[in-house]
Amino acid sequence: MARRNATFWHRYKFLLSGLVLLFSAVFFYQSLHPSFPPSLASQQLNEFEVTPMPLDLAAPYQHDGAFIKDFMVLYNAGNPDDIRQAFMSIGPQPIPFAQHQQLDLGILHGSRYGLHVHALAPEQFSAADRIWLTIERWQGERHTISWPLPQAWLE
Structure with missing residues (x-):
């Protein structure tokens, strides 16, 4: 039975559902092609060559009562299986x-193709802060390396 009064809603509701499908395709494409800020400089730490990459340029966010900043850490040289545990933090020291070891944040986790870390950070960055990575090998050796903060984080 046909409607006698073709209102605006009845006339265009099919087109509205097509727009919803189009938006979902755009968001799906964006999720498959994320954009990240540039990675920090690679540094050598014994046989390991380490490259940290921040996942965003936003300020640290609060998680479980502490402020954290997310990173992806790539090992360009060396075998990550030789590492017993590794921690990342941001601060002057x-x-x-x-x-x-008493905290559950700041621990590198993931696979050898890319490790993820929720680095412990202060609420606000200062010029004295650095990004610190501490690695402990299975033999008990501990090594620490640091990077300066990107200038965009200090503004």
Whole structure:
């Protein structure tokens, strides 16, 4: 039975559903092609060559009562299986290793193709802060390396 009064809603509701499908295709494309800020400089740490990459340029966010900043860490040289545990933090000095072991944040996790870390960070960055990576090998050797903060984070 046909409607006698073709209102605006009845006339264009099919086109509206097509727009919803089109938007979902655009968002799906964006999720498959993310854009990240440039990675920090690669540094050598014994046989490991490490490259940290921040996942965004936003300020640290609060998670479980602490402020954190997300990174992806790539090992360009060396075998990540030789690492017992690794921690990342941001601040003027690295967080002591014993204190890191008591926390559940700041621990590198993932696969050898790319490790993810929620680096412990202060609420606001200062010029004295650095990005610190501490690695412990299976033999008990500990090594620490640092990077300066990107200038965009200090503005």
